[in-house]
Amino acid sequence: MTPWRLEWLRMTRSARGITLIAVYAFFGLAGPLLAKYMAQIVKLSSSDVTIIAPPPEPADGIENFISQGSQTGLIVLAVVAAGVLSLDAHRGLAIFYRTRATGWFTLVWPRFVAVSLTALIAYFLGTAAAWFETTVVLAPLPTARVLLGALLGAVFLVFAVAVVTAAATVSRTTLATVGISLGVLLLVLPVSATVPVLRPWLPSSLLTAPAAVLTDAGIAGYGRAVAVSLAATVALLSIAAYRTSKREV
Known part of the structure; x- marks a missing residue:
């Protein structure tokens, strides 16, 4: 069995992939509903308080999905990815990989790709659910901007x-x-984003981009963050492959 097939089976035949998909799908379905009925929910929970809220906009459905699901989904993704990528946490698994590796990236690349693909599938399914739910309970959204936000x-x-x-x-x-x-x-990225000159360059700005592009005309401003994210991804993978190849079991 090749490392590629092994890692894909580990993601799809365990609770890892299901958990990621369930988290993003849940917030994708719940976000637009909360945007639609938030005023009524708050009113029921605080009967003695008068709530005056503007009517929900179609963009609020995606915004709720991103604001509620992005951080929770990121935490779940980190836990799932760490379980797969922490090679040296399991001695037997580390020996298995190292005795079959044909190069530096063989130790890292299959696991990285398997986790990334699973995360993207979960994220796109959650976005599709939020998009569909928003269209049903609020109003249609501009297709091009939804797709651009999802890619960011x-x-x-x-x-x-x-x-x-x-x-x-x-x-x-x-x-x-x-x-x-x-x-x-x-922590590090959000704190760094408080520095105005750094904010447009940081990958963290892409986390809220799917909601921002629906209401902000400055779409081109994310180009710098995309470039930094892609360059940082390549650099981090290269460092990880090198360090893994030099590590003793």
Whole structure:
């Protein structure tokens, strides 16, 4: 059995892939419904308070999906990816890979691709669910902008998997890999984004892009973040492959 087939089977025949898909699908279906009925829900929970809210806009459906699902989905993705990519956390698995590796990238590339593909499938299914639900309960959305936003979000997810891949070569436990990855994705990048001159260049700006492009005409502004994300992904994978090949079991 080749490493490619092994990794794909590990993702599709375990709870890993199902968990990712379930998380994104849930928020994809729930986001537009919350946008539609949020005022009524708040009113029921606070009967003594008068709630005055503007009517929901079609973009609110995708915005709710992104705001609620992006962070939760990112955490689940980091946990799932760390479980797959933390090669040295399992001695038997590490020996299996290293005795069959034909090069540096053979140790990293199949696992990275399997996790990335699963994450993208889950993310696109969640986006499709949010798009469909928004069209039904609110109003249609501009197709080109929805698709562009989904592609921008997908670039960030691939970058996030690359971060986990590199983090797995720094630590020897799955838990430490998750901690390092989330520290970079949910702490270092957001804090760096508070610096105005850095914000347009950071991959984290792509996380909220699917909602932003529906209301913001400045779509071209994401080109810098895409370029940095792609370059960083290649660099992180190269570092991960090199470090993995030099590591002792």
